[in-house]
Amino acid sequence: MDLRDYIMLLARRWRIVAAVLLLGAVVGYLGGHAETPQYKATATLFVPPPPAASGSRAPSYAAIAASPQVTAPVVHELGLPLTPGQLARRISADAPPGTALVRISADDPVPAAATRIANAVAQRLAVIVERLDRPAGGGSAPVRPTVAIPASVPSAPHLPTLLLDLTIGLLAGLVAGLVLALFMDGADSVLRTADALAVELDLIGGPPLLGTIPKDGRVARRSVAVLADPHGPRAEGYRRVRTNLRFVPSDRGAKVLAVTSALPGEGKTSTAVNLAAALAETGARVCLVDADLRRARVADTLGLTRSAGLSTALLGQAGLDDVLQHLDTFTVLASGPLPSNPTELLGTEAMRRTLLDLAERFDHVLVDTAPLLPVADATVLAPAVDGYLLVVRAHRTTRRELARSVRALQHTGTALTGTVLNGSSGRGDAGSYRCRRPTLARVPAPRRYRPVLQLLARPCGPTPHAIAPFPTTESALP
Ligand SMILES: Nc1ncnc2c1ncn2[C@@H]1O[C@H](COP(=O)(O)OP(=O)(O)OP(=O)(O)O)[C@@H](O)[C@H]1O
Ligand SMILES: [Mg+2]
Structure with a gap:
């Protein structure tokens, strides 16, 4: 089939393609509505680089934010009904380039719980970082990470995103509609x-x-x-x-x-x-x-x-x-x-x-x-x-x-x-x-x-x- 044949197919079967496209959009919209809303709270940790160090270590600290060393104590401290692994899947961390900041985000269906988790993880990460930076011979760490911006309670859920669900539904509908049109055309090409x-x-x-x-x-x-x-x-x-x-x-x-x-x-x-x-x-x-x-x-x-x-x-x-x-x-x-x-x-x-x-x-x-x-x-x-x-x-x-x-x-x-x-x-x-x-x-x-x-x-x-x-x-x- 060349492009002309596909255009003909669309012209011939546009009704079925449009119907499945619409169905995809409706399923996407309803699916989005059926999802449990998720709230995201973000705490920002300031990790000043040690005096002799070249460059920021923030990306390395972001990488260990969801490690068991951080999540296990947080589960225990907040009495969460989660395993450290489950909590790790709700946490994300990143270090904006060129800064000494680590942003720690937590997802939860309850806004206040998301806030508490983000703050607890930030504090626990600060403790771990300080421990890691302590000199081998003993003594205190040269710098002390601090929670620069504590997480505040989010007012609106970040998921589901209606526009995203609608777009996914439309795209899935378009693909399914075209496949169906091709199939029907093949079955009824005579x-x-x-x-x-x-x-x-x-x-x-x-x-x-x-x-x-x-x-x-x-x-x-x-x-x-x-x-x-x-x-x-x-x-x-x-x-x-x-x-x-x-x-x-x-x-x-x-x-x-x-x-x-x-x-x-x-x-x-x-x-x-x-x-x-x-x-x-x-x-x-x-x-x-x-x-x-x-x-x-x-x-x-x-x-x-x-x-x-x-x-x-x-x-x-x-x-x-x-x-x-x-x-x-x-x-x-x-x-x-x-x-x-x-x-x-x-x-x-x-x-x-x-x-x-x-x-x-x-x-x-x-x-x-x-x-x-x-x-x-x-x-x-x-x-x-x-x-x-x-x-x-x-x-x-x-x-x-x-x-x-x-x-x-x-x-x-x-x-x-x-x-x-x-x-x-x-x-x-x-x-x-x-x-x-x-x-x-x-x-x-x-x-x-x-x-x-x-x-x-x-x-x-x-x-x-x-x-x-x-x-x-x-x-x-x-
Ligand atoms: N309306 C019809 N109803 C039933 N059978 C038909 C009809 N028209 C043609 N046929 C039959 O179809 C066969 C082919 O018809 P015809 O010879 O007219 O086709 P053709 O296109 O000239 O074929 P060819 O390419 O071999 O020259 C013949 O057996 C003929 O009896
Ligand atoms: Mg003939």
Whole structure:
């Protein structure tokens, strides 16, 4: 994941991050309130350096302030319910640099107790220091440490610090929120619904969602749903894409459209074939070109021959007219024999001229392509097409693959015309609005209204077309 992916993640999951952040702040605040307040009292000991000594010895004395030699007598003297070790953990001492002072602080839940402990430790330390400084041969110490500033009773606790607890809570919440967002994103990186896809496209600046094609278990038997099941949800989905295509603003016009997707098997060919049929329904002249020179499937899907087609024309082995196959509804330029160098062939000037030629003859030219992420075939077509239609397979294409595909297409400089969500199983998508009219014929009604109901009950939608490959050009092929 790069920085851009993390920003996307934040933009996508900001709600969960914000919620956990807030939770962290609340836990920090409440945790701080639940803590027992601690009071700190500080006594300051003045330890003048011995006349012959160079430098202050205060840091050394600060280091022994919490030693058992000091704490044990203090526990005994004050009758504290603590062991010398426990008392040591409540004491801290430091020597401000460049001074002969030792500051001794004591923590306690009771302010007066903190004061008594700080003063007792300071006095005991003074005694120990004096004893340590006594000359080896006997006599009194050259200097006598004194408690310069006795500890006073603190008026406010120094712990808990609300700001500190809040900050710790916020930071912990932020980290936990990001980890949770990453986890959720990993668990749900696949795009499932039209809503999720629309949000994602919005975030990454992708092309608009033009329609949703529902999942259909009969695709293998009825690959061209627009013709074989014209009133079914899949056909309706393709018609919606067709309609929405008309409203996509385009500088170059959207006459020649390449249909592509991130990875294999996401529905490029199904979309190209059905959209061609849906566009042809309006009376437009449509040509479908199979430019997937690796897994050419258009001809097989439509029951046509693919022994001659695009590759044959590009290599100059046949004229374009010789390899176009005309159906009742639209025209097909099959792949032709698969070349060993598909990317190079698709990037040639001949390819650009072929599509230009077709654009002059037809109202719409749809180009079925290879997937975007594994090979460059679809992107090298950029100069030859007006726009790209990106197919996203519901429950399969991931957000990352979508983002990478959109980026790859954006780099080509050619318009991203629209996105189609294929294989959606979501209710309420466009495809579920089935034609209901025939059921009206079964409504029990008085005899005189029956002709009206029967009239209304005529199958709705356009008249289905049969696929009739005519004339096949097989005989004319080289
Ligand atoms: N809406 C759908 N519901 C169910 N199955 C579908 C749907 N659309 C496509 N399929 C199935 O998914 C498979 C792949 O479809 P298709 O060949 O159109 O994808 P493709 O992207 O062109 O694949 P390739 O990259 O191999 O060319 C096929 O078996 C097809 O029947
Ligand atoms: Mg295909």
